[in-house]
Amino acid sequence: MHEETVYDALTAAHGDDARWAFGTGFDDPLAGVDTTVPEGVHPADLGAYCLMLGDDALVLSQRLTEWVTRGPELEEEVALANIGLDLLGQARLLLARAASVGALGRSRGRATASIPDEDALAYFRDPDEFRCTGLVAAPGGDFGRTVVRLLVASTWRLALFVRLRDSRDPVLAAVAAKGVAELTYHREHAARWVLRLGDGTPRSHRRAQAGADGVWPLLADAFTATDVERRLTSAGVAVHPGELRQEVEGVLVHVLEQATLAVPPWPEDTAPSGREGQQGPELVALLRTLQSLAREHPAGTW
Amino acid sequence: MNDPPLQRPGAGTRSRPADPRTVAETVTDPELPQLTLADLGVLRDVRTEGTGTVVVEITPTYSGCPAMGVMRADLVHSLHEAGFDEVDVRTVLAPAWSTDWITEEGRRKLAEAGIAPPGPAPVRSAGPVPLDLGTTRRAASCPLCGSEDTEQLSEFGATACKALRRCRDCREPFEHVKEI
Secondary structure: OOOOOHHHHHHOOOHHHOOOOOOOOOOOOOOOOOOOOOOOOOHHHHHHHHHHHHHHHHHHHHHHHOOOOOOOOHHHHHHHHHHHHHHHHHHHHHHHHHHHOOOOOOHHHHOOOOOOHHHHHHHOOOHHHOOOOHHHHOOOOOHHHHHHHHHHHHHHHHHHHHHHOOOOOHHHHHHHHHHHHHHHHHHHHHHHHHHHHHOOOHHHHHHHHHHHHHHHHHHHHHHOOOHHHHHHHHOOOOOOHHHHHHHHHHHHHHHHHHOOOOOOOOOOOOOOOHHHOOOOHHHHHHHHHHHHHHHHOOOOOO | OOOOOOOOOOOOOOOOOOOHHHHHOOOEOOOOOOOEHHHHOOEEEEEEEOOOEEEEEEOOOOOOOOOHHHHHHHHHHHHHHOOOOOEEEEEOOOOOOOHHHOOHHHHHHHHHOOEEOOOOOOOOOOOOOOOOOOOOOOOOOOOOOOOOOEEEEEOOOOOOOEEEEEEOOOOOEEEEEOOO
16 A cells, blocks of 8 residues: 555655655656657757747746745635646746757756756756746736736737647647646636736726736737747747737737726837847846756755 | 655565556555556556566646656656566656546545546637636535535645635535646
């Protein structure tokens, strides 16, 4: 019979296979997964694209977990942390995929050899090596802004992942197929909060509207395609973000109207910035927190 | 702390290995120890390859499920204890896990443990996912008193796979494995 509780299981003698759960020392998350690069696809492009999507998830996950101990209610902290955990799992797979096609760059040399590749990417890249959009890098702001940003980011990502299920890259297709179910929950959670706040009290309405007004300009960076995304879209691996616009805008307008919020104007197209590594002080500050433990204790295990 | 180490499945049978599938099927989930990985539908395949390497295929429930590393270690450990020296645990990402893969036996054990088992998972079509803004969209009967009159307290519970509900009849809170 197995141990009665998870704690017993963790502390039970494991002989040579000893490990402490939920800490360092996880195996390759892609162990046993077919990581062949599809024919005609440049590995550097695939790596860059996986960094874009992995970094979006990693950084938004960090933004959401910033609410733990600061949320309006305990259940909401658990909810945002759970959503962050799903995103962290997606990030882990995507960064591992990026590493598997040679996207480690300088991070591998900076990290201790025992640190897994995806952790080297997360903890030992500098801000200008990150490829997330300004949509996720921006601070969470107040709770009204946080739920609007989560609505926008999860709507964008869900629309993308629905299409990426048909990617010619088997890893991207599998990560996307798995992520669709998770992102559906995230989007609904955020949409219900936007509805509740927008159609709530004058104060909650005002703050939700301020959140929308603050988040909408960030849409530009998420919908601007880089050359990598264009090439990979032609190769049947990626999805041009412009293809998502109609669906995303339809969902966002529907939710905001239901929430009695004014839909801010869609921003003008801009040149890619976050996707090209042009990051602002907000991401620098976020990474300083996210990376501090790993950089202070580069060989640490727990 | 002075208790002797607990016996693992298959311990002491090093001289005569059992069927590796039987051993792997006894390994339980670290967060739902009432259920085996087989009950959860996480154990996809167990086979012997080449010169006797036992290949085990598992699939994550949620992308961020932190229990995967422990599952992997528990599988390796149990199979080592049963006399299988070469064990290769592989991750299978596709097709993605769904709660529909939890077996009938698994659902019975969940209910016995006071956790409401999931209903049928939502059907996923090829196109865009429709947005559901309704407030109640799933039902679960109380695993303690059987009442159908229950309400959701929180969409997200103590683990990624569970929501928190309360029975309006017996007033007890309970967990519900979310359909995914």
